[in-house]
Amino acid sequence: MVTMRDVAKRAGVSIATVSFVLNDTKPVTPATRERIELAMTELGFRRNMVARALASRRTRIIAMAYPALDHRFGFSAAEFFTSAAEAARQQDYHLVLWPVGNDGGELTELVGQSLVDGVVLMEVQLDDPRIAVLQRTRTPFALIGRTTALEGLTHVDIDFDTTVEDAVGYLHGLGHRRLVLVSGDLADPRFHTYGPYVRSEAAYRRVAAGYGIETIVLECSDSTRAGREAATRLLRDHPETTAVLVLNEYSALGVMSGLNRLGRRIPDEISVLSLMAPDTAALSNPELTIMRTPGPELGRLGTEALIRQLEGATPLPPPHLIPAKLHLGESTAPPP
Amino acid sequence: MVTMRDVAKRAGVSIATVSFVLNDTKPVTPATRERIELAMTELGFRRNMVARALASRRTRIIAMAYPALDHRFGFSAAEFFTSAAEAARQQDYHLVLWPVGNDGGELTELVGQSLVDGVVLMEVQLDDPRIAVLQRTRTPFALIGRTTALEGLTHVDIDFDTTVEDAVGYLHGLGHRRLVLVSGDLADPRFHTYGPYVRSEAAYRRVAAGYGIETIVLECSDSTRAGREAATRLLRDHPETTAVLVLNEYSALGVMSGLNRLGRRIPDEISVLSLMAPDTAALSNPELTIMRTPGPELGRLGTEALIRQLEGATPLPPPHLIPAKLHLGESTAPPP
DNA sequence: GTGAAAGCGCTAACAA
DNA sequence: TTGTTAGCGCTTTCAC
Numbered sequence: 001m002v003t004m005r006d007v008a009k010r011a012g013v014s015i016a017t018v019s020f021v022l023n024d025t026k027p028v029t030p031a032t033r034e035r036i037e038l039a040m041t042e043l044g045f046r047r048n049m050v051a052r053a054l055a056s057r058r059t060r061i062i063a064m065a066y067p068a069l070d071h072r073f074g075f076s077a078a079e080f081f082t083s084a085a086e087a088a089r090q091q092d093y094h095l096v097l098w099p100v101g102n103d104g105g106e107l108t109e110l111v112g113q114s115l116v117d118g119v120v121l122m123e124v125q126l127d128d129p130r131i132a133v134l135q136r137t138r139t140p141f142a143l144i145g146r147t148t149a150l151e152g153l154t155h156v157d158i159d160f161d162t163t164v165e166d167a168v169g170y171l172h173g174l175g176h177r178r179l180v181l182v183s184g185d186l187a188d189p190r191f192h193t194y195g196p197y198v199r200s201e202a203a204y205r206r207v208a209a210g211y212g213i214e215t216i217v218l219e220c221s222d223s224t225r226a227g228r229e230a231a232t233r234l235l236r237d238h239p240e241t242t243a244v245l246v247l248n249e250y251s252a253l254g255v256m257s258g259l260n261r262l263g264r265r266i267p268d269e270i271s272v273l274s275l276m277a278p279d280t281a282a283l284s285n286p287e288l289t290i291m292r293t294p295g296p297e298l299g300r301l302g303t304e305a306l307i308r309q310l311e312g313a314t315p316l317p318p319p320h321l322i323p324a325k326l327h328l329g330e331s332t333a334p335p336p
Numbered sequence: 337m338v339t340m341r342d343v344a345k346r347a348g349v350s351i352a353t354v355s356f357v358l359n360d361t362k363p364v365t366p367a368t369r370e371r372i373e374l375a376m377t378e379l380g381f382r383r384n385m386v387a388r389a390l391a392s393r394r395t396r397i398i399a400m401a402y403p404a405l406d407h408r409f410g411f412s413a414a415e416f417f418t419s420a421a422e423a424a425r426q427q428d429y430h431l432v433l434w435p436v437g438n439d440g441g442e443l444t445e446l447v448g449q450s451l452v453d454g455v456v457l458m459e460v461q462l463d464d465p466r467i468a469v470l471q472r473t474r475t476p477f478a479l480i481g482r483t484t485a486l487e488g489l490t491h492v493d494i495d496f497d498t499t500v501e502d503a504v505g506y507l508h509g510l511g512h513r514r515l516v517l518v519s520g521d522l523a524d525p526r527f528h529t530y531g532p533y534v535r536s537e538a539a540y541r542r543v544a545a546g547y548g549i550e551t552i553v554l555e556c557s558d559s560t561r562a563g564r565e566a567a568t569r570l571l572r573d574h575p576e577t578t579a580v581l582v583l584n585e586y587s588a589l590g591v592m593s594g595l596n597r598l599g600r601r602i603p604d605e606i607s608v609l610s611l612m613a614p615d616t617a618a619l620s621n622p623e624l625t626i627m628r629t630p631g632p633e634l635g636r637l638g639t640e641a642l643i644r645q646l647e648g649a650t651p652l653p654p655p656h657l658i659p660a661k662l663h664l665g666e667s668t669a670p671p672p
Numbered sequence: 673g674t675g676a677a678a679g680c681g682c683t684a685a686c687a688a
Numbered sequence: 689t690t691g692t693t694a695g696c697g698c699t700t701t702c703a704c
Contacts, residue, residue, distance in 0.1 A: 001450075003681055014691045019683060029689065046448035050389045051681030054696045059386065061451075063432075072615065073414040082404055085435040094446075096399075097433035099421045112382035114337075115397075115430075224618040250619075257621040279408070282560040283619055285593040339697055350675045355699060365673065387697030390680050 002045045011039040022047060062088055062306060063098040063116040065107055065130070071123045071190075072222070074249055075277040079295025080144060080302075084120060087303040095120070095303060102190070104133040111139040118306045120144060124155075126193035142306035144298055145195050154309055155320060156301040158275075158294060160196065162323035164203035167245055167273055167291050168211065170326055175334045176243040176271065177213050182230050182255060183247050185221045200247050200275070216241075220251045227254015228261070235262055242270060242335035249276035256284040256331070267333035275324055286330035294322040338381045347375040358383060397430045398642060399452040401443055401466070404435035406526045407459045408558065410585055411613040415631025416480060416638075420456060423639040431456070431639060438526070440469040447475040454642045456480060460491075462529035478642035480634055481531050490645055491656060492637040494611075494630060496532065498659035500539035503581055503609055503627050506662055508547050511670045512579040512607065515549060518566050518591060519583050521557045536583050536611075552577075556587045563590015564597070571598055578606060578671035585612035592620040592667070603669035611660055622666035630658040 004022075008015040013032055018040075020026040021033050028036075039045075053059040064084055066073065081097055088095035098116075100106040102123075107130050111119065119134060124145030131153070134141045143155035171179060181204045184197035191197060201217060208215045216238055220230040227250060234241060234255075246252035252274035256266065264270050266286055273289050274281070281288040305316045340358075344351040349368055356362040357369050364372075375381075389395040400420055402409065417433055424431035434452075436442040438459075443466050447455065455470060460481030467489070470477045479491035507515060517540045520533035527533055537553060544551045552574055556566040563586060570577060570591075582588035588610030592602065600606050602622055609625050610617070617624040641652045 001681090005681080015682080016684085016692075017690055020690085023683080025684080027689065032690080046445075048390075048681050049449035049451045050386060050395065051696090052683075053386045054384075054390050054698090055681075055683040057683095057696070073409075073418075078409045081433075082409070082435065085404065094434070094451075097417075098430070099418065109382075110430075113385035115385045253619050257619075260621055279560075283589050283593070285596050285621065337697090341697080351698080352676075352700080353674055356674085359699080361700085363673065368673080384697050387680090388699075390682085391697075391699040393680070393699095 001048070002043045003048070004045070006043055007036060007039045007045050010043060011035045057114070058117050058310075059115060060093050061116045062093050062095045062118050062120060062303065063110060064095055064120045064122060065098050065100045065110070066122050067100065067102040072250075075280045076249060076293045076295050077122065079277055079293070080122060080299040083296040083299030084303040085299075087300040088307070091304075091307050093117075093303075093307060100130075102130070104129040108133050108137070111137045118142070118310050120302050120306055124195060126195055126198060140306060140309045142302045142309070144302045147195075154305045154315070156298050156305065157321055158196065158298070159319075159321035159323040160199040161203045162321075163275065163291050164200055164245075165207050166323065166326060167275075168204065168207045171243045171245070171271065171273060171332070172211050172213075174243075174271070174332065177335075178238075178240050178242050179208065179213060180216045180218055180234055180238055180241045180244050181247070182218045182220050182227070182234075182244060182251055184251075185219045185226070187219065188221060191222075196275075197247060204245070220246075220248070220255075222248045222250050224250050224254035224257065227251035227256075228258035229254070231255045231258025231262060235259075235264070243332070244270065244272045246272065246274040249274065249280045252276060252288065253280070253284050256288065260285065266331050269336055271332040271335070273332055278327060281327070281329055284331070289329035289332040290327050291324035292327045293324050297322050337384070338379045339384070340381070342379055343372065343375045343381050346379060347371040393450070394453050394646075395451060396428065397432065397452045398424055398454050398456060398639065399434040399446060400431055400456045400458060401434050401436045401446070402458050403438040406438040408586070411616045412585060412629045412631050413458065415613050415629070416458060416635040419632040419635030420639040421635075423636040424643070427640075427643050429453075429639075429643060436466075438466070440465040444469050444473070447473045454478070454646050456638050456642055460531060462531055462534060476642060476645045478638045478645070480638045483531075490641045490651070492634050492641065493657055494532065494634070495657035495659040496535040497539045498657075499611065499627050500536055500581075501543050502659065502662060503611075504540065504543045504547065507579045507581070507607065507609060507668070508549075510579075510607070510668065513549055513671075514574075514576050514578050515544065516552045516554055516570055516574055516577045516580050517583070518554045518556050518563070518570075518580060518587055520587075521555045521562070523555065524557060527558075532611075533583060540581070556582075556584070556591075558584045558586050560586050560590035560593065563587035563592075564594035565590075567591045567594025567598060571595075571600070579668070580606065580608050582608065582610040585610065585616045588612060588624065589616070589620050592624065596621065602667050605672055607668040607671070609668055614663060617663070617665055620667070625665035625668040626663050627660035628663045629660050633658050 004018045085095040118140040126148045146157045184191045186192045275291045281290045340354045344354045421431045454476040462484045482493045520527045522528045611627045617626045
């Protein structure tokens with residue numbers, strides 16, 4: 001292995017000088033810098049990140065902690081990850097996806113080993129135990145999602161209020177007055193404090209009340225099967241419904257599939273609108289009209305916010321909340 | 337931060353002894369071991385992985401290198417990752433998903449930094465440039481997928497021969513004689529040496545010839561949209577087709593959707609069979625019959641093979657090739 | 673069975 | 689502008 005010592009010897013300088021050009025931490029005359037750089041390429045030097053990390057107490061690794069066992073890794077999550085990794089790379093950090101449990105145990109282990117400089121937390125619960133872990137261990141972190149108590153926490157999230165307002169406004173504008181919200185299954189312990197469901201549902205109740213339309217909410221697990229089953233319940237219990245708003249991407253595909261099976265023509269007889277990533281929307285038939293989850297923006301923003309924190313820079317100014325925007329598909333139309 | 341030195345002082349032993357109990361590298365009397373363990377819990381000691389890595393020249397981190405920009409991260413990939421991470425954890429390693437480019441550049445950087453002990457390579461091409469990088473840098477690695485030249489490379493992969501035999505055999509057994517294979521887009525530079533397509537297609541030609549049925553192959557990109565478009569081509573150019581075998585999960589969903597749109601009843605008029613993960617199969621309508629990609633097994637096997645290599649253990653005995661097994665859905669039936 | 677001490681490759685004072 | 693040097697926290701010989 002070629003070390004800085006080798007480079008220094010070859011360039012006829014001290015190891016410290018090599019460090020200075022590598023990190024750009026002190027001025028070095030162009031001549032010596034050039035000699036050092038030449039030596040580095042000649043020798044094929046690659047700096048040892050582990051040694052650097054030990055000496056500087058920074059690894060330049062950011063972990064995106066994903067609760068692999070409790071949430072399936074869907075398209076939206078893939079968007080978060082890809083964009084976050086890209087943002088990190090641009091700032092000379094490595095961002096890796098680190099599967100951890102939802103209870104905080106594995107996260108404790110991870111951050112206790114001082115292997116990562118910071119953590120981007122995905123799928124945050126309203127009272128997430130992992131946040132206590134990060135605070136206790138004084139690990140810098142950023143949230144994609146929000147807890148209930150947000151004081152001082154670096155976070156980015158979907159603006160559910162605006163999103164739901166826009167979604168319902170759009171359907172209302174088309175003439176729909178009999179809507180149903182298909183939310184998550186709040187009885188499921190994994191989700192009963194899951195922000196996206198809780199906040200969207202609250203926003204929906206508020207917005208629906210504002211329009212003076214009846215508020216009907218169906219609960220539904222995050223699976224296609226559950227979505228299909230929800231479609232059955234929907235037609236049985238609320239046959240007069242003309243439009244459905246679905247929060248989960250898997251549920252939405254199931255609702256589409258279920259309505260199709262039951263012979264409802266979409267969008268002629270019933271409209272469906274869902275919060276999801278565009279890749280997913282293309283999977284249904286007809287193609288879904290969606291409120292597009294701002295995955296790329298959130299992944300990038302979250303990572304940038306964390307890195308600013310790591311480098312002691314001034315916090316990123318707002319916006320921290322990004323609304324999902326309407327993308328027209330083929331699943332919405334005026335009511336029959 | 338609590339260091340081994342603190343623990344040693346508190347337990348009244350030397351730092352070396354602490355290391356011995358931590359790593360179980362030398363015999364220690366039960367009495368002192370107990371004192372040390374007590375001290376560790378009292379102090380809340382957590383070993384610093386970075387220091388350990390520097391001293392031992394092993395990080396116990398395995399990177400699963402994923403060509404994030406060239407391949408979308410789908411359900412099958414998620415299965416690989418989850419099971420691989422689990423297998424690593426059981427052997428006290430960390431496995432993280434590391435997004436890298438397909439050309440080997442970023443991979444060079446990653447392994448040059450001696451941050452990871454080994455690499456699990458996904459989405460391997462038949463002549464993958466990344467493999468040269470790993471060999472040149474003497475990085476231990478395992479492949480999920482196969483190159484053309486395999487001498488001495490640790491790898492696991494789908495047994496495409498058996499898989500295609502079983503798939504075609506199943507359709508043939510149902511009575512189908514007019515089949516079409518929807519393969520990848522070999523004109524796309526990302527895929528023209530992509531093992532799964534190349535091997536499956538070769539196997540298909542062989543098996544079809546064996547049954548004496550005409551060999552028709554449609555090329556199709558890895559997207560739902562492309563799949564839909566392939567369905568159109570299929571019905572236009574080969575209207576007599578009674579069964580379709582699709583290799584890519586996204587394409588398959590698109591083919592289903594496309595056939596649905598064009599008014600073909602599945603499976604009454606045409607059967608569809610695809611190679612994919614069961615989660616994905618549930619997304620289509622009707623639910624797809626699949627050859628289930630052995631993601632969990634491959635992820636686990638690949639990781640275990642790599643770890644054995646890292647620890648100098650004897651290589652894992654075969655099987656290295658796992659066939660996908662038939663999972664009945666609702667998209668296949670005898671021909672009309 | 674336990675301890676002393678020499679690194680692992682690098683960073684960052686401090687000195688020159 | 690450049691060099692000297694003391695760590696970073698741990699592993700691992702080699703003595704005892």
